[in-house]
Amino acid sequence: MILLMSSSGSAVGQVGDVSSPSDIFQEMTVDIQLRYAARSVLFPETRRSGQVGDLAYGSVQLDGRNLFDIAAPSPIADGLEPRGANPVNVRIKRVENRLKTFLREHLHTRRDLESLSVAVTQSNTLYVVQASTAAMADPVTLATVTDDDTEIYGTTTPEVGGYFAKQIQQGLSRAYREREISYIQKVVAWAGVFWLLAGLLSFLLWRLSQRTQRRQWQLREELRSLSSDLTPAGHVDTPLEEAERADHLRTTAYSLKRRLNRQRIHLQGLMLAQGLLWLLTVSFCLRLFPQTRTVGLLFLNRPIAVAFTWGSIILIWQANLYVTERLVFFFLQHDETISSRKQERLQKRLPTLADTLKGFVQAILIIIGMILSALFIFGFSGFQLFASAGVVGVAASIVFQSALQDIISGAMLLWHDAYAIGDVITVGDSSGKVEAITLLMTQLRSAAGELISLRNGTIDNVKNLTKEWSRLNVAVDVALNTDTDKALHLMGEIFAAMAAESEWRTSILEEPDILAVDRLAYSGVTLIIRAKTAPMQQWSVTREYLRRLKQSLDEAGIEFGVPQQTIKVQT
Template sequence: MARRKRILKRFALIVSTVVAIAVFISPARSQFSLPNFGHTPNWFIQNADNLVVSDCIRLDGRCLFKIASPKSDLSQRVDQIEQRLEDISDDYFNRNAESLKVESRIENNVPNIYVSVGDREVRLLSVTNLDTGREGIDLKTKASEIVEQLETGLQRAKQERQSEFLIRQGIIAGGLLGVMLLLTWIIARREKRLRHSKKLISPEIHLSNHQPISTQLMQRQQWNLKEVQHRLLQLIQVGIWIGGLLLVLGLFPYTRIIQIKILNFLEIPWRIVIIAALVYVFIRLSYAFIAKLNSFLASDYLLPLEADRRVQLRIKTISVVARSIVTILWIGVGILVALAAIGVDITPVLAGVGLLGVAVSLASQNLIKDAINGFLIILEDQYAVGDVISVGDASGLVENINLRITQLRDAEGRLITIPNSKIEIVANLSSYWSRADITIPVAYQADLDKALEHINLVAQEMSQDDSWRRQILETPQVLGVDSFDERGAIVRVWIKTQPLKQWDVSREFRRRIKIKFEQAGIPLPLPQQQVWFSRQYTNKDGGRKVENGGVGEQETGRRGD
């Protein structure tokens, strides 16, 4: 309740300040408007309609009237007229008495505009047929309009240089700066709370694989929405200061020209910045929508509980691919919109993109195969991020998968990148469940039945141990003697485990077997070798005789001869 009251008080203060400023500046609200760029010449599109363009004649940054000329001559004509206007206006501003006279004279059937200040007279411009444009009026009427606009503009410019007006505008500027500071403070507090809440639900730090998939997706959705709010607040804060400073510059006749130059300079960059910000916002909103959709698909009433972990891996992979596709699409749309915003005709651009797409598709058949195979891998759930797989001679943990490549991290820490088109036969070692395949050698001289009994006992104890029962899905199977080799009789044991837990279970099982066999006096076999040797010598009659020397056994750390 207290927080709500504070918010209401701040809102009331802001509204009161804005209303007070609006009431105070109402007599001069015409001085408060930003310049109109609706008729700024378009230099990007080259066609017959743009051979003749128009532009404003400005005084103190204000557009008094417009003239038109061929594109090649327009800039020179505008500079000449504005230079004459500046000279005569300086003379007019320095005179205390009202001595301004603006009139139109017909010379050689062409209206000419003259401005007189005292005994000084200057021909400002000649009105041409191009100046009338598409207004549908004659030259005389156009000249009369220019005369009226010139006289009004010069009188207003002189009034704006009076001390009373400058003081009033200074107070307005101070009020604007105060409102800007207040809004910045409020936004900064809100932004600080957003940053704190984002840290609490950061998907990179706080999402654990042990959490339910619905919880992870909900947190990701909330994080994306808060990220959008955060960036919008930053954009609003920048807009407040840029817009506020431009408004302050536009309040005074001496600085209004700076406002115009800044606006002219920022006209195209500002459009691009706005489009880039909107693209970023749409990307983040798309991420939130993807998380919301995945959360719906992963709800408990659609998916069985035993498949929850597998669903987490699959949805994580699908989310990564979907976000990549959405990002590429929005960036492409943003580029096209930005080109259109700065005046580029995107029709030939789209046609060129189509032709380029055909050429790229012909030259990038391997990439297309990669994308199709990658899509099928994800659709058929062959493997996902977090699985351990074996592809040909490569095996490891899947760290990244997209439509083009699959990246594995092997036991030595090497990152292996495999194009999806090269993946034909894949062995998934962690799909839904895993199995620990354990072989235990028993020495030939040991009691085999006793050894099997102890192996069964260790398997039962381990499956009932609180530390391991969650990782072991079923009762271990002691399959019996699987084979004989140089070490002894080989007993095989199968233990069904949680995905990726087969190696942990195998290590613990072997450790317990070693301890149990030592307690029961059952020796673990050592590698052995038998070596046959003979001695050859010559007797007194010159004949040779061979005598067998016997058998020698060689064990690890021991030799008989």
């Protein structure tokens, strides 16, 4: 029963429709059907708050449900710094404590509920909302209607008080009903059903995760054994076959890496779904019961927002992987409009750029995810967050100065195509084949099998031995009495014979640009030949050329130069 009373206790008017206690109880019973409970659980209310002019307002809740809004002067009105607790929060806490105390101390039986009366009385200039039951000697004050409340509602004080009384009446009735044994039995049954469904879905996600992990292991094994599988045992590749095998190896390896990355993203998505499923399950079950509904809302609001944030980041990352990989895979296919030399260089550079781009995008997405998570978890405002981010950014730029230098150097090396994965380079005293490039470091594999890691910021002088083309450079010492024209002619014939053979035709790009006498010394005459070869082929061409040169010089009777020394003895 909701009445507007004067200070003497007599009714001065009715607020809205007046119902008998039995009618109220019947309305409450319909309102507390599990259908309403399920709707409130699936679509929970969040506490309203805001500011109107110089007034701040917020919602009074009972068992996690909004009843009505009350207001108080804003602590940041007129640009003043807030000091102490927020006045509106203090009012909300006081009213909520009174409602909980009344529910705990005065609503014990259905008779108490049927006799529950919430009335608005006027005491001097204030309107207060009071509640009583048949077993109570005096009513209990639950809330006071202030001018601030009237201002935010834009109506008269008695009407605001009547609204407060109506909402309190319904809230207390609903709270009592939700504490009855019959209701608890029903929601326990619903919670059991939901736990069973969550367990089945969790088992399905677990099985999918196991399948994805097995697929990842298979792809890693295929990637590990790829190079040995492509070359039959006991078979020696010709330079043409070696180049074709390298192209096939590069394309196949990149395809396997693409599939492996996709499986890794799938596994991360399944793990996120698993966590989100149990987060929703716990939140749903906690929100079924009035005593734990507030805790369930805590599980729902911020953690769910964080989970959805990272889920969206994973989807964006997956889209980035797909687009990048499809573009790289498209350009890796042979293009008739591009020369074979440029095509080979493109096949080396694109995977390098793609891997670096994916790493950069991943870092950006992680930073965005951390910023949004901080917004959701700690409730920072955008201004506070960006101000803090500015301070942290300045501090990080000082602390991680060397890392920033490495990133800038790595970006410049990639932009100018100083080297790519698969190139053989020399940096200072280190030399080897490039295995990995990131914005922070470069990793080389030396001829001895050592993995060399170099910070990009320390790389200032790079020798790329395999970019676009390489060079055969052979110098041989012959005896001083050798016919140099005959020896040079013999060296040229050997080179021409190799260039005419199909096995070496693709490895030798041009005729020798130098074929001449390079030096005279006491050890003999130094003859030199120099010519362009395909990238990575200079070593195989040089080894074959030296083998043939040794045989031809022996057949021609040309001796190698040896150090000579003349000793004169005077007697």
